Every structure is written in structure tokens, then in C-alpha cells.
Amino acid sequence: MLKMAVLVSGGGTNLQAILDAMDNGIITNAEISxxxxxxxxxxALKRAEARGIDAVCISPKSFENREAFNEALLAKIQSYGVDLVVLAGCLVVIPKIMVDAYPNxxxxxxxxxxxAFCGTGYYGLKVHEAALERGVKITGATVHFVDAGTDTGPIILQKAVEIREDDTPEILQRRVMEEAEWVIMPKAIDLIANGRVTVKDGRVHIS
Known part of the structure; x- marks a missing residue:
């Protein structure tokens, strides 16, 4: 059984998609610790509490510096003995000590x-604003492993979403969530939970 810690910052819609996928048998052999x-x-913490899952807040404001916060966050994750850390709408920059502790x-x-539209500064609505401003016809979502860079880790799954003429950033954001994010994140977790994902030379292979 794959044990997961899910890191969140806001409403927890991606967390809910994971929970729903576990209920529906789309994700198997996995549990959220x-x-x-x-x-x-x-x-998102309330969503976790409602399911009887440990809901923990570790705020940077509670620590004298970022290094202390990073160490406390890593220690808390490690205390659960998890196999996988899932960033589901988490706006915290993942520190090197965590990447080193959980490679791939x-x-x-x-x-x-x-x-496209990734790296430093590209998060939330800013991604969709940039896509519309550039006039691309297709966008989508990507599930990837986290490495020391920003959005540079090995890509696990991607799903395309068509951009429509009358899209606003908010409308596009919602459609990308519904059509791509909430589909491929649960699928990626299931693949990992069932031992079907390997990484070789920086590339993901799915068996």
C-alpha cells in the first residue's frame, strides 16, 4: 500500500479529485496518511478532517527563518513514513533538502x-493569462516529478485542453482543472502505487 502525504495551500480541489478517485477505484493500492x-x-484541511485524515498546518510564520520551516516541514512528512509526496495546489517552494530526501x-x-508556460513566476491564473496572451490554441496540464529546478523534473503524464475563442483566464483555469488536472493526477498516483512508473536518464517510462 502506497502511503502519501498531500501538500496543499488553498481550497483543495485537486485533493478532492484524489479522494474521489480513491472512492471510485481509479486510484488503487494507495492511502493518504x-x-x-x-x-x-x-x-483543504477541512476536507481532510471530514475524511478522518490527519490535517496539519505548518506555517512559515511560526518559524524564525525559512530554513527552520523547511526542516520542520520535512520532519513532519518523514514522521508519517510516506512513500510519495503529492503537491496538490501547494504554493510552497520545495526545498532542496526535501528533494534530496524524496528523489523521484x-x-x-x-x-x-x-x-510551455512554466518555471519561475508561472503559477495559478498567471499560467492561463500567459497562454491566452500568447494566443496558443491548445494548453493542458502536466504531472511531473519534482527536482531541484522549477517545473523541470521528469514528466509523468500530460493531457491537452483546447482553448476557445471566448475564454477568460478564470474560465480556462476551470476547464483545465476539470478536463486535465483532475484526470491525470489520480491516474499518475495509481500508476506509481502499482509500480508501473520508472525513471531512467531523466525520462519516465510507464509499463
Missing amino acids: AVISNNPGAY RIINIHPALIP
């Missing part, structure tokens, strides 16, 4: 087709 947020007001065991969802 803890949901951890940097934001005490994150509604941290996954993130990015709301674009990497390498």
Missing part, C-alpha cells in the same frame, strides 16, 4: 503543457 498545509485557513518521490501538477 496526512494532508499538510502552509496556510492555516486552507479549506514528489509529484506536482502544473496547469500547462510543460515546457
Whole structure:
């Protein structure tokens, strides 16, 4: 059984998609040990509590510096003995100590087709604003492993979403979530939980 810690910062819609996929048998052989947020007001924590999952807040404001926060976050994750760390709308920059502790065991969802509209500064609505401004016809979402860079880790799954003429950033954001993010994040977790994902020379292979 794959044990997961899910890191969140806000409403937890991606967390809910994971929970629903577990209920529906889309994700098998996996369980969530803890949901951890940097934001005490994150509604995602309430979603976790409602399911009887440990809901933990570790706020950077509670520590004298970022290094102390990073160490506390890593220690809390390690205390659960998890196999996989899932970033589900987590706005915390993942520190090197965590990447080193969980090589190819941290996954993130990015709301674009990497390498387009990714890297430093591309998060949330900013991604969709950039896609519309550039006039691309197709966007989507990417699930990838987290490495020391920003959105540079090995790509696990991608799914394309068509951009429509009357899209606003908010409308596009919602459609990318519904059509891509909430589909490929659960699928990626299931593949990993069932031992079907390997990484060789920086590339993901699915058996």
C-alpha cells in the first residue's frame, strides 16, 4: 500500500479529485496518511478532517527563518513514513533538502503543457493569462516529478485542453482543472502505487 502525504495551500480541489478517485477505484493500492498545509485557513484541511485524515498546518510564520520551516516541514512528512509526496495546489517552494530526501518521490501538477508556460513566476491564473496572451490554441496540464529546478523534473503524464475563442483566464483555469488536472493526477498516483512508473536518464517510462 502506497502511503502519501498531500501538500496543499488553498481550497483543495485537486485533493478532492484524489479522494474521489480513491472512492471510485481509479486510484488503487494507495492511502493518504496526512494532508499538510502552509496556510492555516486552507479549506483543504477541512476536507481532510471530514475524511478522518490527519490535517496539519505548518506555517512559515511560526518559524524564525525559512530554513527552520523547511526542516520542520520535512520532519513532519518523514514522521508519517510516506512513500510519495503529492503537491496538490501547494504554493510552497520545495526545498532542496526535501528533494534530496524524496528523489523521484514528489509529484506536482502544473496547469500547462510543460515546457510551455512554466518555471519561475508561472503559477495559478498567471499560467492561463500567459497562454491566452500568447494566443496558443491548445494548453493542458502536466504531472511531473519534482527536482531541484522549477517545473523541470521528469514528466509523468500530460493531457491537452483546447482553448476557445471566448475564454477568460478564470474560465480556462476551470476547464483545465476539470478536463486535465483532475484526470491525470489520480491516474499518475495509481500508476506509481502499482509500480508501473520508472525513471531512467531523466525520462519516465510507464509499463
